[in-house]
Amino acid sequence: MQLRCFDPDCAAKLDLHSPALACPKCDGLLEVDVEFPSVDASALKTLWSERRMSRDPRDISGVWRYREFLPAYPANEIVTIGEGNTPLVRGHRTASFAGVANLQFKHLGWNPTGCFKDLGMTVGMTEAVHTGAKVVACASTGNTAASLAAYAARAGLVGRVYLPAGQVSLNKLAQALDFGAEIVEIEGSFDDALNTLLEKTNEGIYFLNSINPFRIEGQKTTMFELLDQLDWKVPDYLVVPGGNLGNSAAFGKAFDELLRYGFIDKLPRMIVVQAAGANPFAQLWRDGADELSPVTEPETVATAIRIGNPRSWKKSLRGVRHTGGQVLDVTDEEIAAAKAVIGRDGIGCEPASAATLAGIRKLRVSNQIPEGASIVAILTGHALKDTNFIIKSQQRELAHAH
Numbered sequence: 001m002q003l004r005c006f007d008p009d010c011a012a013k014l015d016l017h018s019p020a021l022a023c024p025k026c027d028g029l030l031e032v033d034v035e036f037p038s039v040d041a042s043a044l045k046t047l048w049s050e051r052r053m054s055r056d057p058r059d060i061s062g063v064w065r066y067r068e069f070l071p072a073y074p075a076n077e078i079v080t081i082g083e084g085n086t087p088l089v090r091g092h093r094t095a096s097f098a099g100v101a102n103l104q105f106k107h108l109g110w111n112p113t114g115c116f117k118d119l120g121m122t123v124g125m126t127e128a129v130h131t132g133a134k135v136v137a138c139a140s141t142g143n144t145a146a147s148l149a150a151y152a153a154r155a156g157l158v159g160r161v162y163l164p165a166g167q168v169s170l171n172k173l174a175q176a177l178d179f180g181a182e183i184v185e186i187e188g189s190f191d192d193a194l195n196t197l198l199e200k201t202n203e204g205i206y207f208l209n210s211i212n213p214f215r216i217e218g219q220k221t222t223m224f225e226l227l228d229q230l231d232w233k234v235p236d237y238l239v240v241p242g243g244n245l246g247n248s249a250a251f252g253k254a255f256d257e258l259l260r261y262g263f264i265d266k267l268p269r270m271i272v273v274q275a276a277g278a279n280p281f282a283q284l285w286r287d288g289a290d291e292l293s294p295v296t297e298p299e300t301v302a303t304a305i306r307i308g309n310p311r312s313w314k315k316s317l318r319g320v321r322h323t324g325g326q327v328l329d330v331t332d333e334e335i336a337a338a339k340a341v342i343g344r345d346g347i348g349c350e351p352a353s354a355a356t357l358a359g360i361r362k363l364r365v366s367n368q369i370p371e372g373a374s375i376v377a378i379l380t381g382h383a384l385k386d387t388n389f390i391i392k393s394q395q396r397e398l399a400h401a402h
């Protein structure tokens, strides 16, 4: 395996463990090049299934179980805390709320730190260890910070997180503190925090933001585990919340590889749902534009996707187009209503995750999804990630009732 530039017109190749954050030729995104002469898909499906009976920490991890499609590391370098293995949960009230018959949630919020970020962080942190890093850093709206802090602590590295001051849920901040991360507050938005961090990359810090190609590889395994759970029967639709677009980028790459090597014979339509106040990708889709115009002051109650300048939009767009999917946005009111129903279904999630259900309802109302379609929605964060939002919503409801 090696790193390659994502831009097919450039296609520069780099050593797999090169520390570059972007293509040295064109400054474009990098990705891990997974090329095999041949793959026995049926044998691998059986092997992955059998690994669920194993006590090897790599087999217990829902990421490293699929390690044939990940960069190879010595077993003692792998930083894992049992991430992945998240269940598929059928929606009942949620399905009738959205007007669909066959809705399941893949709840990535049931990972070690309560968020999908752990799936990428286990691979990114392992790469950091492998390359001899001492300090790892990220800019974050909170979830990445909590995940980086946990995995850095496990690896014995210094974790440093750049957060937009006053815009991070206290639950996430508390997690980062609990895991012993150094916290640097930046005045401004997530995008400002990221820019501040990018200026520091020549100071010997290993950068673990979502453009890190190793994190994308870990997140990619979500689709391996999902299809494994579905006995490799591909759902009609996959619905994903869209913030920095790392997840949809990773899922698009997973579909590409699974189709190419014969694990599946069709693709689910991938639908990305953004919050209306932080919707540059939905705007691009509506306008049919070729370039993303950032939203300069993103605003939404779904803080995990309050991002105005998503870095991975080109990769995400490739996946959406390749699968015949689409991009849309939903309002904060629609997100809050959907979140409440997910809670009443006994599932629960953070506000950003509920954008998926709001999006499904919107597409169903406008008849863009058939009632009987099989739909999997990705929930990215646990309900306890933003308790303030829940308490405030309940207080508002009580105030209305009296």
Ligand SMILES: [Zn+2]
Pocket: 005, 006, 007, 010, 011, 012, 023, 024, 025, 026, 027, 028
């Ligand atoms: Zn390039």
